[in-house]
Amino acid sequence: MAAQQLLQALQALYHGAPDVKEQANKWLEQFQGSAEAWQVTNDILHNAGAGMEAHYFCAQTLRTKVQRDFEELPAGAALSLRDSLVSLLVKHCQVWGAVMGNAAVRTQLCLAIAALAAHLPAVQWGQQGVVGWLAQRLGGEAQTVSLPCMLELLTVLPQEASSYQPAVRPERRRQVQDEMLAYAPQALQILASCLTAPLPRAREQALDAFTSWLKLTGGIGLNGPMLMQSPLVRAALEGLRSSDTFFSAVDSVVELIYCTSQRGRPKEDMAPLVQLIVAEVMALKPRFHVCLQQALAERNGNTAPEGEHNDSEEDAKGMARLFAEVGEAYTALIAEGGPQVSGPVEALLDVASHPDDSICSISFNFWHRLSRALTIGLHPEPLESEEGPVSDEERERRVRLFTPWIERLVALIRGRVRFHDNFDAWHRDERQDFKRARVAVGDTLIDCASVLGGGRMLQLLVEPLLELSKQVTSGGNFDWRTAEAALYCVRAVHRCAPLPGDALMMSLFSSLPMLPAVPQLQYTVALTVGAYADWLADTAQRGEEGRTLLSQLLGMLMRCLPEPEASSAAALSIRRLCDGCAPLLAAASMDPLMQLYRQIQGSGDVAQNTLDLDLDEDDVQQLIEGVTLVASALPDGQRQPCVQQMLDIVVQPMQGILQQAAVGSPGSAPGTPTAGGAAQQQQPDVRLVLPLMERVTTIFRQEQAGAVKDPADVAEALVRLWPWIEAALGAQPMQESACPTLKPSTATSTPIPAPDRFTGDAAAIERICRAPRYAVRSSGKAAAAAVPLLVASLPQRFEISRQPCFLYVASELIKTFGDEPARDLELGGMFSRMMAGSCAMLRSLRDVSDHPDVADDTFLLAGRALSYAPRLLLTPQLLSVLLDTALAGLLVQHREACCSILAFVVRLLDPATHRAVAPEAVQGLQTALAPRAPLLVRLVLAGAVGALPTNRLAELTDVLYAVLKVTNQNGLQWVGEALAGIPDEAATSADKQRFMTACQQVVAGGLSQRDERVLQQAVDELSELCRRNRRAAQLAQRALLPPELHYTIR
Incomplete structure (x- = not known):
């Protein structure tokens, strides 16, 4: 009956109506998780008339059941399952009537047998292990059946040896890999005997299996003499000459190359084999050269030369891959410049000259490695695989030897970045591929320049x-x-720029303003200028000629701004020039930059452009950053008025918009009442305040980045700007006396009512709050005058809007002024009020999941308080509320919120935090922690066994480590009690004891990194153990989680 239902469901799934398909799919998913699926799928697979669709589904289901649900089987059923799987494999390799068994079904059955091998220890397969048992069992079948089955099994077994699909315990997973490594010689012997079988594709399949075993072992357990005598090695090398086995042979030889190399050289016992491999690979050079000539002729529309092998583009890729593998595996040896290096290097130059970008790029990693080897000892962070430095004389000798080849490489690839004539007609994917190829060529040119030097590279x-x-x-x-x-x-x-003032570079840059106004060319010209900003700065400092060139290039970039295709590149490069050449531009180009600054204010998101500059807001921000950097380089007496003027230019239109929106007279200018009877103009768009506010933020942010010379100027600007920030957010009515402006002339003579302009708009409020956040960060202690304004406003704002950005602004205040006990009253009141408000929103895991941003910023603020003013947080009232909130949200799935909560707990338990406060505060922490710590431990362990993703294991371990270090024996007791509840089906007593041993080592030891690593390994192993299948994970979580959180178990 169940089999008939399954067949009907499959018929509906593959051939039914859409609504029926959905129902069938749900039924089939439930069926695959049921215990009866074992028998039903086995029965259908034995039924030759069930059809290919049913056979494939049942084979796939059976494979999944063996992998994940093996523990469902009763004791003693494993051996019966093994016999049944092999019997099914044999049947599906035989001819049933006129139909040959389906290859996809056989593959699923082979995967099921490989999964069974992961579950069954070697002793249950007999003295010869799984490989010997399978060889003996299949040996009694006809060769036409046994050989294909054995070859596919020997291909799949090593591939699945390191798979995490089988739900096995961690120690068993390690055993599987050791067992498979031990089987390698036996498997290779069987494969060697299959090479001469008179069956189609037998040699090719044997090489595929050989590749899998080589990849598994990585050469471990295989020595040079053994491989030299192996028929498989000879078959792989000979297979390179045959079109039937070429691709399988390529894969095998690639793995052989990897197995024979170590740190860029041949292994000691592999030298003869390496010589044999390299000789066979280099023998392919003439063949690849024919492929290259054919490709070039085809690209140019000429008649292609005939080749002996009639190779395709895929064959050329295979040969290129072999050349590259030889070069990469033995780079250190090649870099020594011995007499045999020309072969691989010339072959890879041929690869680099191939017109197909996907083939050419195969050589790029070799050139990168070679450049590193030739400049060894000159890199600040050498790679692990690199050898130690050589003498300067030896390095110079190597560079001289390879310079002609590197120069040829540059000549070969520099033209590959040229736009094709029909580039605009290409499909979007083709254009993206070409752009990626350009980036790859650029990276290789950097490698070449590191060897040749900037001057020669430029030539x-x-x-x-x-x-x-x-x-x-x-x-x-x-x-x-x-x-x-x-x-x-x-x-x-x-x-790798040449020396400052280089004549060729000067000539090149001097010619750039005279190039034709082609959009794509202007785009690259602009980016090139920006890339060499530092070189231009150094050159300009050397003499008048360099300063003149700098001024010319800045003018050229400004002329590129109106061009739609070049404007973004020009804006970015102007910003880079302003960053690299700020003192020079401040002395010579401040006036044109300020004129540009005024001109761009009508562009971007403000969209009131009247001067033919149609820029994106990102481009406007780049230009504002650049001008701010230059303005900050002005001397004292000029810098302050200039920065103040820049703020005025942005703030005045914002003031006007807010005043007009508030008094209902959109036609009036700021501070000017509407004339009686005047026609009303269109109401201004209040959302224009947002980009204007972000421009103010950009000025503050650039000053915070290092341009600020007078923090008091930023602080004063914040105080003057604050009423307008309040007005933008929707404040209480403000009188003139309470509303200072950036310029006295812009003061309003009427009260400004404050509608809730952006209430509920989190993105808008976030954009507005960036201004005070960066202003406080930039001005530091100088922002003291703004503290009363912020402390009074932030709690009220947060309570009204519940937007987390106000918490972040408060965290900047805590960071800046938290070390001043005199401010505890005002900062403590703000902090307590905002913490109480946010924690009231986060009473349960569902609340935290609904408001992850609030949770994230709440615990970031709490962490800031622990770092800069722990006395504000370690109070009985706040501590209890925050701990309860942390426990409620500890298992939230939102990554940032979860990590913030875990980091807060770790910092709260950190001894450094305890040393910064009075002893009574530490006692209060211990009192608050004691009744909550058992639940904290259970939640941490629940997160480790499945309630949280595995990428949180490190953070969870940090929490558990901190708890154990603070609570000692009590912590061990809580861990033991939590583990005791986990059923043995999920974790045995021995598993739990191993975990307890790691925890005991942490408690007994000091604050050592070794203890942390031991605990991390224990948590990782417990996690892998309980996550091995769904049932184990659910049982473990159900035992650890409180009943109200059982709904989270999946």
Whole structure:
């Protein structure tokens, strides 16, 4: 009956109406999780007439059941299952009537047998283990059946050895890998005997299996003489010459190369084998060269030369891959410059010259490794695989030897970044592929420049420009694509710039303003200038010629701003120039920059442009950042008025919008009453305040980034701006005396009512609150005058809006002024009020899940208080509320909120926090923690066994470690009680004891990193143990979680 229902459900799933398909899918999912699925799927797989769809579904279900639900089987059923699976595999490899068994079904059955091998220890397979048992069992079948089955099993077994799909215990998972490594020689012997079988694809399948075992072992347990004598190695090398086995042979040889190399050199006992492998791979060079000539001829529309092997593009990729693997595996040996290095290097130059980007890029990792090897000892962070430094003389010798090859590489790939003539007609995916290829070429050019040096690299990269110049001088057309490609390459290697004042670089940059106004070319020109901002600054400091060049390039970038395709690049480069050359521009170009600053205020999201600058808001922000950096480089006496003027230019229109919206007279200017009888203009869009406020924030943020010279100026600006921030948020009515402005002339003579302009709009309130946040961060202690304003407003704002951004502003105040006990009254009142309000929103896990941003910023604020003013938090009232809230939200799925809660708990228990407060505060913490700690331990363990994702295990371990260090024997008791509730089906007594041993080591030891690592390993193992299948995870969570949280168990 169940089998018939299953077949009907499958018929509905594959051939029914959409609504029926959905019902069938739900039924089938439930069926796959049921215990009866074992027998039903087995019966259908034995039924030849059930059909391929049913067979595949049942084989897949059976594989899943073996992997995940093996523990459901009664004792002694495993061996029967093993026999049944092999019997099914044999049947589905035989011919049933006129139909050959389905290959996909056989693969699922092989995966099921591999999963069974993970569950059954080696002793249950007999003395020869699983490989020997399978060979003996299948040996009695006809070769046409046994050989394909054995080859597929020997391919799957090593592939699944490290799989996490089988629900086995951690120690068993380690045993499986050890067992499979031990089976490798036996498996290779069986595979060698299959090479001569007279069956189609037998040799190819044997090589595929050989590849799997090589990948599993990585050469461990396999020595050079053994591999030299192996028929499989000879078959792999010979297979490179046959079209039937070429791709399987490539995979095998690649793994052989990996197994024979270590730290860029051949292993000691592998040298003869390496010589054999390299010789066979290098023998493919003529064949690849034919493929290269064919590809070039096809690209140019010419007749392709005939080749002996009639290779395709995929064959060329296989050969390129082999060349690259040889080069990468033995890079350190190649870099020594011995007599045999020319073969691999020339082969990889051929690969780099292939017109197909996907083939050319195969060589790039070798060139990267080679450049690292040639410049060894010059990198601040050498790789683990790199050898120690060599003498300067040896390094120079190596560089001289490889310089001609590197220069040839540059000449080969520099033209690959050129835009194709029909680029605009390409599909979007093709354009994206080309752009990615350009980035890859740029990275390789950087590697080349590190070897050749900036000066020589520049000479090579501008050669196309010099040829283009000669062509134009002779009357030819200007090819902007060639110029753009050359400049792209020059920009790519900007980190290896030549010395300041380099004549060739000066000449190149001097010519940029004279290039034609082609949008794509202007885009690259602008980015190139920005990339060399530091070089331009150093050059300008050397003399008048450099300063003149800098001024010319800045003017060119400003002229690019109206161009839609080049505006973003120009804005970014202006910002980079302003950052790198701020003192120079402050002395020579402040007036044009301020003129630009005024001009862009009508662009972006404000969208009131009257000066033909149609910029995105991001571009406007870049320009504001740049001008702010230059203004901050002005000398005393000029800097303050300039920055004040910049703020006025942004704030005045914001004041006008708010005043007009408040008094209902949209036509009046700020501070000017509406004339009687005047026609009303359109009500201004109050949302324009948001981009204007962000521009103010940008000024504050840039000053915080290091440009600020006078923090008091920022603090004063914040005090003057605060009433308008209040007005934007929707404050109580403000009189003139309570509403200072940035300029006296803009003061209003009428009260400003304050409607709730952005209540409920979290994004808008966040954008407004960035201004005070960055102002406080920039001005530091100088913001003391703003503290009363903020302390009075922030709690009220938060209680009204419940927006977490107010908590973040409060955290900046705590960070800045928390070390001043004299401010405890005002800061403590603000802190307590805001903590009480936020915790009232977070009484349960559902509340925290509904308001994760509030939870995140609440515990960030609490963490700031612990770091800078722990006395404000360690009070009986606040501590109890925060601990209860932390327990309520500890298992929230939102990553940032969860991590903030866990980090707060760790900091709360940190001895450094306890040393910063009075002893009675520590006693209060212990009193508040004692009744809550058992639940805290249970929740941490619940998170480890499945209630939280595995990427939180490190944070959970930190909490458990902190609890154990603070509570000692009490903590051990709580851990033991929590573990005792976990059923043995999820974790045995021995599993729990191992975990307790790790906890005991933490309690007995000092504050050592070794103890932390031991506990982390124990938590990881407990997590893997209980997460091995759904049933184990559910049982463990149900035992650890309080009943009100059982709804979270999945």
